[in-house]
């Protein structure tokens with residue numbers, strides 16, 4: 001009896017949960033909601049990769065937003081329109097994505113990029129604490145992988161782990177030009193048309209084209225086989241891009 005009651009309540013809640021996060025927010029959370037919206041709207045199969053995790057706040061936001069979208073997908077199983085039921089039941093997004101979390105977990109690396117905010121050792125944290133915090137919020141038991149060290153040092157471990165899996169969302173939140181360069185070098189083989197890239201610090205360094213994430217991404221685009229298009233901007237300095245084609 002209790003089991004039936006639970007199923008009925010959960011069905012009602014799922015049917016009601018049609019609000020899939022707040023895409024009208026212009027902060028990091030809003031950006032992640034739009035990114036996941038893009039993924040669910042287009043059924044893009046692929047993992048979530050974050051370069052620059054710090055205390056795990058944006059990873060946790062991402063886990064929660066993904067969970068909400070997934071709840072919405074499940075609610076479509078009960079739609080009175082057949083095509084929606086078929087679409088939801090056959091969606092490749094029923095298979096959970098893997099979350100890849102990369103950071104030194106010891107703060108910003110040595111650099112000579114001249115920003116007081118991004119000096120070596122800032123954003124210090126400890127991997128064990130970050131893991132515990134993320135796992136506490138990981139209600140759906142998503143496979144979250146951690147790579148501790150400089151992106152350039154963990155690249156091989158990351159590539160071995162992601163293999164040929166596609167990346168749906170890459171959140172590049174590592175502030176520096178060199179770090180962004182290293183991050184982009186690691187994802188080059190695993191992005192495809194539809195991948196969304198979030199650059200949280202795109203307009204840092206006074207939005208100077210010759211510095212920071214702008215410079216790193218501009219150089220990357222010059223050599224890339226992909227065509228990128230500006231999508232939305234967010235928060236104080238963030239800019240997203242979509243992979244929209246092949247050269």
Ligand SMILES: C[S@@+](CC[C@H](N)C(=O)[O-])C[C@H]1O[C@@H](n2cnc3c(N)ncnc32)[C@H](O)[C@@H]1O
Pocket residue numbers: 028051052053054055056057058059102103104105106107108109122123149150151152173174175176178179182
């Ligand atoms: C601004 S914090 C990230 C904030 C986090 N995404 C959030 O929203 O809570 C930047 C992080 O990038 C990491 N980072 C920067 N360059 C790195 C590099 N080359 N390798 C590894 N981690 C790096 C720093 O350790 C720091 O934790």
